[in-house]
Structures are given as C-alpha cells and as structure tokens.
Amino acid sequence: MAKDAKTIREELARPFAPEDLEWRIQVTSKDKTSGLAIPYVTNRAIQDRLDEVVGPENWYNDYKPWHGNGKKDAQICGISIYFEGKGFITKWDGAEDSDIEPIKGGLSDSMKRSAVQWGIGRVLYKMTKPLWVKIEQKGNSYVICDTERPKLNAAYLELLDKLHQLPTSLGAAQAQLSYKRDGQTGQQAQNTAPQQPSQQPRQVQQPLPFATRQVCQYVVLSVSNQQDMSGQPLVCAVLQNAEGKQAKVYAQGSHPMLMPGAQLYDAQVTMRKQGNVAFYTLDGYQVVQQAA
Numbered sequence: 026m027a028k029d030a031k032t033i034r035e036e037l038a039r040p041f042a043p044e045d046l047e048w049r050i051q052v053t054s055k056d057k058t059s060g061l062a063i064p065y066v067t068n069r070a071i072q073d074r075l076d077e078v079v080g081p082e083n084w085y086n087d088y089k090p091w092h093g094n095g096k097k098d099a100q101i102c103g104i105s106i107y108f109e110g111k112g113f114i115t116k117w118d119g120a121e122d123s124d125i126e127p128i129k130g131g132l133s134d135s136m137k138r139s140a141v142q143w144g145i146g147r148v149l150y151k152m153t154k155p156l157w158v159k160i161e162q163k164g165n166s167y168v169i170c171d172t173e174r175p176k177l178n179a180a181y182l183e184l185l186d187k188l189h190q191l192p193t194s195l196g197a198a199q200a201q202l203s204y205k206r207d208g209q210t211g212q213q214a215q216n217t218a219p220q221q222p223s224q225q226p227r228q229v230q231q232p233l234p235f236a237t238r239q240v241c242q243y244v245v246l247s248v249s250n251q252q253d254m255s256g257q258p259l260v261c262a263v264l265q266n267a268e269g270k271q272a273k274v275y276a277q278g279s280h281p282m283l284m285p286g287a288q289l290y291d292a293q294v295t296m297r298k299q300g301n302v303a304f305y306t307l308d309g310y311q312v313v314q315q316a317a
Contacts, residue, residue, distance in 0.1 A: 027109040028079070036078040038144035040185050040192045042296070043178040043303055044272060045070035046149075048169055050160055060160040062169060062177060065137055066146035073268055074145055075106070083107040086139070088132055091119055102135035104143060116142035151188065156180055178303035182296070192296065242266060243294075245287040253277065262307065264289070276307040287312050 050060035101119035120134035
C-alpha cells in the first residue's frame with residue numbers, strides 16, 4: 026500500500042543520527058583559533074533517506090546552472106518525489122559555487138537546500154545557539170579540529186532532547202527501532218534506557234531457520250577487548266551496515282562470538298551521552314554462525 030503524503034512528510038523529516046551530519050565553519054574569530062560551527066546533512070544521508078521513505082524509483086534530482094549579475098555562478102537543484110494520484114512534484118533551491126571545487130560544491134550544497142524544502146534536515150535550523158569550536162588551518166582554509174566532534178554531537182542531541190525527538194538509529198530503517206528490550210518496545214525502550222546496559226547481550230549459537238526471513242543488520246569489521254573504568258571487561262567493535270556506514274560500539278562483558286566477519290541479527294544499538302561525549306552501546310544481538 027502506497028504511503029500517503031502526510032506519512033511521507035513525517036518520515037522525511039525524522040532527525041538524523043549525528044554521524045549523518047557534517048559541520049562547517051561559518052565565521053572565524055579574529056585570531057583564527059575558533060569558528061562558528063553550522064551543521065548540514067550529508068548528501069549521502071539525504072539520498073539514503075529518500076530511498077528508504079519513497080523508494081529509489083520514486084524520486085530523482087535535476088540541476089540547472091544559474092548566472093547572477095556580477096555575482097558568483099550558482100547551481101539550482103530540484104528534488105522530485107512521486108505521490109500516488111498526483112505524479113511527481115518538484116521543489117527547487119540553489120547555492121553559489123564554492124571556492125573549492127566550485128561547480129561540485131555548488132551542486133552538493135544546492136541539493137542540501139533543496140532537501141530542506143522537503144523537510145529533510147529542517148530541524149537543524151532550530152540550532153540557534155551559537156556553537157564556537159576550535160579550528161585549525163588546512164591549506165588555504167580552516168577546518169574544525171577532530172577533537173571537537175563529541176562537543177558537536179552532544180549539542181545536536183541536546184537540541185533533540187529539548188524537542189522531545191529521537192535521532193534515527195545507526196543507519197537503520199525506522200522499523201528496526203521496535204525491537205523489545207526489558208519488556209518495552211520502540212521509542213519507549215530508548216527513552217527509558219539506563220546509562221549502562223542492564224543485561225548481557227543474548228547470543229544464539231545455533232543457526233536461525235531460513236523461514237524467519239530475518240535480515241543481517243550489521244557485519245563486524247574489527248573487535249578489541251578492553252576494560253572499563255572499574256576494570257570490568259569491555260568489548261569495542263566496529264560495525265558496518267548494508268549501506269556501508271560504519272560506527273564504533275561498546276558492549277560490556279566478554280563476547281567470544283563477536284569476531285570479524287560475524288553477522289548480527291536483531292541488533293540493538295543505542296546512542297548515549299556522557300557529559301559532552303556521544304557514543305553507541307550494543308545492548309542486544311543475535312549471531313548466526315556460518316555453515317562449515
């Protein structure tokens with residue numbers, strides 16, 4: 026059954042995970058040691074969101090060059106979405122060519138602005154509090170220091186908390202937020218999740234029957250055994266989802282079945298905050314062993 030227009034608008038407007046944002050410097054301080062950071066949704070995340078909500082066959086984009094009088098050349102992007110009974114509807118917006126890779130930068134920025142016309146990433150415009158961060162010179166320009174990323178993630182998550190909204194999970198579809206945890210489901214489970222996992226992830230040592238139709242959510246790329254501040258075992262794993270996105274997650278305890286190449290099903294990845302640091306914990310999963 027085709028989605029109605031209201032459902033499409035709501036799903037397009039869902040807040041993104043912090044990893045789907047890129048931050049740029051709008052202005053710098055006089056001494057060039059700090060800058061005002063502004064968030065944008067990456068074009069890859071925009072494309073993934075459109076594919077997920079309406080399907081890759083039900084949207085497309087188009088570009089047109091625009092020449093101003095004595096101003097920078099610009100690019101205009103239109104994103105068209107198909108609606109049942111109405112056909113394709115297009116919304117346009119544009120951006121000036123950038124100083125670095127001018128046309129490519131203009132195309133990229135114009136798509137970001139066109140996406141906002143559809144509500145994609147519009148929540149970022151609610152970040153009205155100035156956010157100054159440390160910057161460093163790179164070539165002829167200045168970039169945000171890598172050490173500032175936790176601060177940026179925390180500021181974004183704080184905004185969502187105030188708006189009583191949740192970011193989408195780690196590159197997963199909305200339906201993957203409904204896995205049970207401690208007798209609760211969906212967003213209830215995430216809102217009431219404790220700061221530390223309350224139970225060991227469940228592990229299945231026998232292959233699941235093919236009839237379950239479960240889809241592999243993540244593949245384990247690397248694993249390292251560590252200890253938390255109290256000296257208890259802690260596993261740090263890098264996971265990759267079907268779209269190729271990667272993220273580092275932490276799981277308390279020993280997890281012998283978490284090894285490179287393992288495929289995780291029913292994985293529950295939760296975003297948490299501790300001070301200014303945002304991180305992911307792996308609070309539940311199943312592993313299907315490969316046939317020998």
